[in-house]
Amino acid sequence: MSKSNRTDFSNPSTFILLGVPGLEAAHVWISIPFCAIYAVALLGNFAILFIVKTERSLHGPMYYFLCMLTVTDLVLCTSTLPKTLSIFWFNSREISFSGCLTQMFFIHSLTVMESGYCVAMALDRYVAICDPLRHSTILTNSMMAKISLAVMLRGVILILPYPLLASQWPYCRTNIIPSTHCKLMSVVSLACSNISISSYYGLFVAFAVMFLDLFLITVSYTQILRVIFRLPTKDARLKTFGTCSSHLLAILAFNIPALFTFLTQYFGHNMPLHVHILMANVYLLVPPMLNPIIYGVRTKQIRRSLIRLFIPRKN
Template sequence: MSDSNRTNFINPSTFILLGIPGLESAHVWISIPFCAIYAVALLGNFTILFIVKREPSLHGPMYYFLCMLAVTDLVLSTSTLPKTLSIFWFNSREISFSGCLTQMFFIHSLSVMESGYCAAMAFDRYVAICDPLRHSTILTNAVIAKIGLAVMWRSIMFILPYPLLARRWPYCRTNIIPATHCKLMSVVSLACADIRISNYYSFFVAISVLCLDVFVIAVSYTQILRAIFRLPTKDARLKTFGTCSSHFCAILTFNIPAVFTFLTQRFGHNMPLHVHILMANVYLLVPPMLNPIIYGVRTKQIRHSLVQLFTPRKN
């Protein structure tokens, strides 16, 4: 490569997102379920926020954490879907270098944030079931706010090195990213430099976040199950488990695609590229869509408030 061409790519002004290579002819058809998922995610999460704000009876720890999760889901899906749909519909593949790094930061930090809020909600369910008399004194509004800020700052501090590392590498090969959005490994893999620091650091973050949050969730639900099995009757056990079943389903909805995506990216080198890209989109889009549905269906208070919202009042 000539020096002039190499210089042009050291700090590329734009990257080119290819969408889903190999499935270009199906982009429009793929966009239909993607668009539907995004619409459901927007409607569902805004509905959760509206209902919790509207109903004073829902102003409690579980629902505050649920609102934090809903805001995270809204921003996470919005950080990726509009650009993905513009690629599918208008072939608008260019994204600025700074815009790509910004999208990268939001994708990874919000994913870590969502994992943290799942762990916080597990802790809330543990206190509510195992120590119900002290629930309101342990999880005060001030404590909830501190937990929410701690989860947010953990995400920022862990993920901020991602764009900083990506910005320091020289890009002298190409500016084409075979994906629908900018993730760390998709970007730094284009660098013509030793990127082992980025690889090691991203692996450290993934393992640290996964181990910490899974530990909190596992310990919380182990204690919850022990408390449930000590209850005297089957009806009491079912009723108590029902109070945290929605959260347990939401944990599975987020963590199963997350773990599968992580494993396929690290070890699934023989899988077709379009499978990797589709799995990455499933991981980012499906939890924001399913979370409000799960909580709306499985949580009696939200379901009751939703029915009241759409039931005309009698004079």
């Protein structure tokens, strides 16, 4: 491309987020379910945090890890949806260069952290069922703090190269991002330098996190199921497995959209652009909405506390 026909965006001051290209006329209608999902996510996750804080019977490893997952969900959906709604409602499409890179960092690091907390909760269930007498001595407060710190550091260390590399790329094509938020592949597509290292690194992180975490969860539940099937009665087996059901549903709620989004992003080149964008939003919004519902319905202590919270007993 000749210099006369080339626009230099080597350090663009802003990017332009288009929302959902091809469905601009439906932006207001699309915003209704998005807003409803966000409201449910905020209400449900804050309720979980309040209940775990106020109910002393819930002061245990599983519920502490649940709180960490809840905080991650709240920050994850809040890092994207307010800007998405401003595009849909007010046509506010500009986002600063640094703001775009910051949003990209939060999206990817928080999804890695969420996956890590699912592994931590699988570890808690493994110890609680396979070695119950040592549960309180193994998962002490200091051990949980170390696990939480490791999960957060993994998310930060693995994802920090993304914005650092992106800040050094020259942008000589355009500053328009056909999406509702800044994610790695959206920004990568605008760079005109050799970004193969970034693409390979992105694939490495996706495969390493997704498959390593799923492998660890599978190993944990294989051991859990071996213990459950050795229990003498059907009622004992069902009761013990019931303590894992919330966690298993939360894993499915996170990993099914994640896997589908990953596959469509890298291999679904023939799918319409708006399908990619809507699936990416589902991946970021649905798990934060479903997690408090899953734990509120499936966990007896939380369910009772929720009922007392929203339907106080009459004197």
